[in-house]
Amino acid sequence: MRRGEIWWADLPPPTGHRPVVLISRDEAYIYREFVTVAPVSRRFRGIRAEVSLGQEDGLPTSCAANLDSLTTVPKSSLQRHIASLDTEKLQAVDSAIRFALGLET
Template structure:
């Protein structure tokens, strides 16, 4: 989905952590995981997000293993250090576990995320 389309997604706005927010696939958020707060990328499809209470996220880590299920991210995505989205480490959490929005994936990174998810979930 192009950036203009993403910015027009306004149907079904929900409260997120006490604030009104539009969530989109590819958004990078600080997330309250059971083990603590860390960045993650929303991987739930855009059309489902307004309809569900929970979203699925892929964790972000600075540990790069060179796996085909990793997508490289950096400052342009709202992160302080070069990191990777680890599509082998998915979690489904309540929307109110999403805290601060850091940034979003560009179209090329979203394409790489889709491919990494296909590999991680053996959908090909």
């Protein structure tokens, strides 16, 4: 497991089974039981706290990672690796996180 990977995950209701983007730093996947993820949704609102994803990212349809909805889940909820984001897309995720958390200067 590495930051920027997309995995199928079983999230608590009402979210359920869906793709997530791994957000925690790489070391967390070695030592931590719980990790931070961003859920992926087919609903795209076009806001700065979202990053559009699609077939070029290993997903079957157009969708978005929602960085307003960061959540911490047990590693055991991560079921299957789908793909890994490229550097440019991961930088977009970083920017969306800064916006979502009000960390922009």
